[in-house]
Amino acid sequence: MTSYAATPARVRSLPRAWAFVRRHLLTVYAALALLYLMLPIGVVVLFSFNDPVGRFNYTWEGFTLDHWLNPFGVPGIQESITTSLEIAALASLTATTLGTLIALALVRYAFRGRGATNIFIFLPMTTPEVVLGASLLTLFLNLGVSTGFWTIFIAHVMFNISFVVVTVRARIVGFDRHLEEAAMDLGANEWTTFWRVTLPLIAPGIVAGALIAFALSVDDFVITNFNAGATVTFPLYVWGAARIGVPPQVNVIGTAIFAVAVILMLANVLLQRRKEHA
């Protein structure tokens, strides 16, 4: 108290500083949280321009565009990316189709086993990946299925379906059933009603589900690792490379994937906004 009285200027400015902090606390906090999230990505991007001396890309040595100009300059990396994209495309397509149909059935129809299905569909989201991967491998081994491209595909479809169902279901729950009745009232049969009314209206949910599925599939390591056999996806390639030295090309590909994801996200937001203001 007495010390404050001795410095009247600070007495006045201190509460003002406090007010500033209090008013902007949420902003500051958000900025810090964002920084925390973005920092690792920033490092990945930065080190894609690094010119490492040895086999390890862990210390900053100097700027170069070499790796960006030659992203597939490491043996095996291109094949692994192709495999990853193929699996992701197939798995997300399959999971989106099946997941959308399951979501429709779960919301629309009361059937025996609906409650059980509702629970089972979420199991893959909550079960530890290690457990899922290991049990799938056991299953494949017992059935005498040799692991490889198609076992990875099956595994990815399995865990992707849950995410698609959740996303699409949220969209269907908010769907006005009278719209379908109106379509049928106007002479559209079930098939036409689905294509002309139901599908266009739940499409945003389906697209979101498909994007999530694709991203999860490209990214998955644990389950894939169990069921890959001799097939190498991009995450498996990075894992293998990490033991003998990660080439900067991995950072280049990682950055590129991140950039594509951000662009898709922005495009989606812009599209929705345009639609709403049309």
Add this chain to the structure above:
Amino acid sequence: MITAENAAHFPRVSKSPEPPDVRLQGVTKRFEDVLAVDELTLEIPRGSFFALLGPSGCGKTTTLRMIGGFEDPSEGRILLGDHDVTGLPSYKRDVNTVFQSYALFPHLDVFENVAFGLKRRKVAKAEIAKRAREMLAIVGLEGMDRRKPRQLSGGQQQRVALARALVNHPRVLLLDEPLGALDLKLRKQMQLELKRIQHEVGITFVHVTHDQEEAMTMADSIAVMSRGRIEQLGGPTELYERPRTAFVAGFLGVSNLLGGTVTTSGAVRVDGTGEIRVDAPLPPAGTRVQVGVRPEKLRLDDSAANSVSGTVVERAYIGVATQYVVDTPAGRLTVFVQSSGTAAEGDAVRVSWDPESTFVLEEAS
């Protein structure tokens, strides 16, 4: 508007002995343990404006949905003209519906909404455009073709819903509380407009509402429903002036009901006072009945054949009339007087009315 050119789409209705547009025969609908519609039998004549009127939960929507094909009856048959449509899906029925929530397709613009039904029937493109534009003109929405439903006001959305249904020129148009979401002024305006449009296109309208005034303003015939059954069916005047049950009398407006007994001389002895004369068929002598009179048919003088004496207990100005509440030995009477009237609270008055204005209800056992 109907012009010579587009009149071809809307053939005028002739009063020839054609089958009724809609027939319900013993239609019952049960939802698990709820009996929503109870053995309903009903005929709706061609070209009529028909109202289903009743309190909430009486089964109006369910009845309409069964005609539209969105709900299958548990029992009974539904016919459109001579065609038994029981069990047919809605897209195979020649009826169209205006939904209470309008149910406009949010991803399609006004024109595409209106064209939806014609497209499903593979009408030629030029023809679709022509008919959709005509219909948008009839409902007063020219130049709004390219708007999305969410860019329209409630009243405009309502008109799009109407145009979308009518453009298909169905045998019957079903309307489920189509004006429920509009404010009072717009509702009054749309009531007259709907009536005009129905007249122009000559299609049978089946209009569901719980608003007695709306039903009376618009409909040629009204079916008053209660608990899944039709209490009484008739024209607005008939229902208002000759209700057959206390429910109908009460639902269609304020009514004064007095208990009494039918006498051998063909009159009714009202409990607590004398005999009154009735200009309606009466049940046998000795039967307990209720006689009813509408408040505006009562006069505060001795000029009519039936009268009772009483005391004014309440007087209130209600805009179009002055309302009196009069205590009589027969019970409490509500009287509407057009002029402001001279009687004050506490005054002894005589209340009188004509035998023709009196209706008789058999007392519920």
